[in-house]
Amino acid sequence: MYCGALSAQSSPISIRACQCALRPRIRLVALGGMSASDHNDEKAPLLGGGPVVAGDFLWHDEIEVKPLRYSNIPQATSSTYNATLVESMVRYFDDVDSTPLPASRRKLLIALGYADVVRRGRVLTINRGDSNLSYCVSGEKRAGPLVLWVHTLFNGFKSAELRKRETEIGTKLRAMFKSALGDRVNEMMELAGLATAPEKQGRGYATALVKALNDMADARGCAVFVITDDAKWFYEELGYVVVAEDWAGVDNPKWKGDPVPVRLMVREPRSTGGFVTVHDVEKGLMEVVCGGRRESA
Numbered sequence: 001m002y003c004g005a006l007s008a009q010s011s012p013i014s015i016r017a018c019q020c021a022l023r024p025r026i027r028l029v030a031l032g033g034m035s036a037s038d039h040n041d042e043k044a045p046l047l048g049g050g051p052v053v054a055g056d057f058l059w060h061d062e063i064e065v066k067p068l069r070y071s072n073i074p075q076a077t078s079s080t081y082n083a084t085l086v087e088s089m090v091r092y093f094d095d096v097d098s099t100p101l102p103a104s105r106r107k108l109l110i111a112l113g114y115a116d117v118v119r120r121g122r123v124l125t126i127n128r129g130d131s132n133l134s135y136c137v138s139g140e141k142r143a144g145p146l147v148l149w150v151h152t153l154f155n156g157f158k159s160a161e162l163r164k165r166e167t168e169i170g171t172k173l174r175a176m177f178k179s180a181l182g183d184r185v186n187e188m189m190e191l192a193g194l195a196t197a198p199e200k201q202g203r204g205y206a207t208a209l210v211k212a213l214n215d216m217a218d219a220r221g222c223a224v225f226v227i228t229d230d231a232k233w234f235y236e237e238l239g240y241v242v243v244a245e246d247w248a249g250v251d252n253p254k255w256k257g258d259p260v261p262v263r264l265m266v267r268e269p270r271s272t273g274g275f276v277t278v279h280d281v282e283k284g285l286m287e288v289v290c291g292g293r294r295e296s297a
Contacts, residue, residue: 063208068125075129077111079197088229088260099157116144131196131205138187176244176264191226210238224267240265
């Protein structure tokens with residue numbers, strides 16, 4: 001489910017993990033100025049004011065995190081669709097999804113969702129769509145009006161049981177947010193979506209994307225929340241803690257599978273001391289502060 005640092009007119013940022021002899025670290029590279037109206041290029045993924053921060057990561061190979069491009073959406077859609085087929089919550093819904101062409105419908109919704117976050121500069125990728133992370137900054141909606149309209153259009157084709165299960169999950173989530181976060185949620189970032197193509201999993205791509213988002217949040221002093229079902233262990237390794245948990249399908253005789261976990265996890269902001277800070281990227285220039293020492297980039 002879905003506090004950046006640059007304006008919508010800024011240059012995109014490439015966060016590249018470089019293998020060094022002693023201490024591998026994230027290196028941020030300005031890719032040059034672009035027009036926000038250029039459909040083949042991307043707006044900066046970090047919006048809103050404040051520095052961009054990247055920490056020290058250890059990788060066996062180079063991993064480069066970039067803004068997703070419109071041209072990458074087909075690959076991102078395929079990766080996300082295939083990756084989410086095995087998720088507990090998706091299976092819970094698919095079990096009673098009798099809408100015409102359900103696979104095509106879901107791929108269309110995924111693609112529209114990516115087009116929306118690309119337009120708003122709220123999605124990062126590795127290898128042009130192999131692994132993708134979308135996010136929201138505090139106070140903004142998770143989807144634009146077109147995406148919401150298409151979702152509403154498809155609602156009429158859903159079975160009563162599917163609508164019942166969606167309402168069940170939604171009711172549980174609202175209660176979890178109210179009890180665990182309250183009004184604080186309006187000041188937090190959201191990790192809104194994360195998926196890696198099954199054949200590209202196990203390479204550290206998702207970890208790199210989440211760490212990049214964590215660094216953005218740390219730069220602003222923002223906490224991040226994420227809604228997940230099966231990925232509790234993964235997010236715990238990256239500093240997230242379960243603040244609320246419930247189970248769906250427990251009292252539903254039509255569901256023959258295991259209870260479906262519904263978890264709300266939060267990562268509190270960390271100190272940015274000793275991290276790499278990038279300034280003035282908007283003008284295509286870069287000043288790197290690493291451990292208090294300025295370097296050119």
